[in-house]
Amino acid sequence: GENVEQHPSTLSVQEGDSAVIKCTYSDSASNYFPWYKQELGKGPQLIIDIRSNVGEKKDQRIAVTLNKTAKHFSLHITETQPEDSAVYFCAASINTGNQFYFGTGTSLTVIP
Amino acid sequence: SQTIHQWPATLVQPVGSPLSLECTVEGTSNPNLYWYRQAAGRGLQLLFYSVGIGQISSEVPQNLSASRPQDRQFILSSKKLLLSDSGFYLCAWSRTGDRGYTFGSGTRLTVV
Numbered sequence: 368g369e370n371v372e373q374h375p376s377t378l379s380v381q382e383g384d385s386a387v388i389k390c391t392y393s394d395s396a397s398n399y400f401p402w403y404k405q406e407l408g409k410g411p412q413l414i415i416d417i418r419s420n421v422g423e424k425k426d427q428r429i430a431v432t433l434n435k436t437a438k439h440f441s442l443h444i445t446e447t448q449p450e451d452s453a454v455y456f457c458a459a460s461i462n463t464g465n466q467f468y469f470g471t472g473t474s475l476t477v478i479p
Numbered sequence: 480s481q482t483i484h485q486w487p488a489t490l491v492q493p494v495g496s497p498l499s500l501e502c503t504v505e506g507t508s509n510p511n512l513y514w515y516r517q518a519a520g521r522g523l524q525l526l527f528y529s530v531g532i533g534q535i536s537s538e539v540p541q542n543l544s545a546s547r548p549q550d551r552q553f554i555l556s557s558k559k560l561l562l563s564d565s566g567f568y569l570c571a572w573s574r575t576g577d578r579g580y581t582f583g584s585g586t587r588l589t590v591v
Contacts, residue, residue, distance in 0.1 A: 413579050466511075
């Protein structure tokens with residue numbers, strides 16, 4: 368089955384700096400890659416996603432890149448703000464309705 | 480629009496007592512439904528998933544069971560709770576063509 372690895376497990380950045388979280392996957396059939404943000408005590412929320420026919424996608428300060436050949440994808444947050452502090456999960460799946468395989472999470476702390 | 484309801488938000492139960500957590504989805508039909516658990520760390524462990532009424536797949540052997548008595552209702556149960564059942568339980572739904580999982584707000588279960 369699919370195996371998703373996520374790094375780093377913890378990340379601290381100064382407010383205004385950029386943060387990058389990286390994930391790799393093993394199953395070349397995976398074609399959908401969402402990213403989730405989980406604030407303390409809440410359920411994860413989808414923040415951005417990318418499909419395998421696209422190499423990069425941006426939404427304001429958040430961007431995701433995908434390298435299908437290398438089987439890795441990354442989340443980029445620019446101009447970080449304290450409210451970006453949360454745990455971020457990457458995931459991979461074959462199509463959107465099927466089971467997701469999650470990474471182990473990255474705890475991001477933005478220092479004011 | 481689709482919404483997912485999960486309750487209760489918090490629960491404190493003695494060891495050996497039964498458990499019933501309920502999750503319902505509104506605004507969609509025939510969703511895939513999932514139960515996840517987060518222990519003290521951050522990882523999302525898939526417990527059960529269901530692709531239809533009465534169809535339950537279990538990912539790990541455990542003290543828990545799941546049932547789907549109606550199309551949009553997913554129930555997580557235990558006959559006798561163990562201390563190790565403590566954690567944050569999340570229900571989620573997905574459907575082919577939609578964007579990823581939508582998670583509920585979670586239930587914090589503490590077994591004492």
